[in-house]
Amino acid sequence: MSLAKVPHENAGSASGLPNIVTHLGIALDTALTALVFFSPTGGPPDGAINRDAFTGGPST
Template sequence: MADDEPGRPARHALLAAATLRGYAWLIAERNTSMSLVSTVAPMLPVGLGLGMIGAALADTTLRQVDHDHAGSASGLFNTSTQLGIALGTALTSVVFFAHSPAGSHGTTITAAFTGTLWYVIAALLAMWALTLLLPKRHATD
């Protein structure tokens, strides 16, 4: 399976979403008694899935750009990516702090965190759906 195969970014978004779903379940089950390993380990496949999305999306979105405009297109792609990351982080933080008032502890923070994960999962599922609309690579490309 080649990295530029159609649908590859979509599968990686689903990997990240499924892992976060499992992470939300794990947090709800164990609450505040999670070990460091059980807290960090699920983030590895999430990072793997998100990292694989970036390379495939760059190839998919920039492959049809003329050589003369490649630098500008690459800069616009990277700027859009960084802006999306910044906005996603900011909006996720807003959701988290809206569900955890100042001075919150224990289960309130846990509930706010798992609630926030559902918004991130929804964003990943939306990303998955949008990647299905990307142009397919032709055999001559």
């Protein structure tokens, strides 16, 4: 992304745009990854099945 054509008075705001886009992409990617990972279980929306799968290990 080139900021060469951005007016001088808007340079500060425009310089933050790549960081905003990057952070929004990371947040969206994390949300979609979680959705894809947890959707096949078919459990309730509160994630009880998934929580039990990760916390219900053998006792020592």
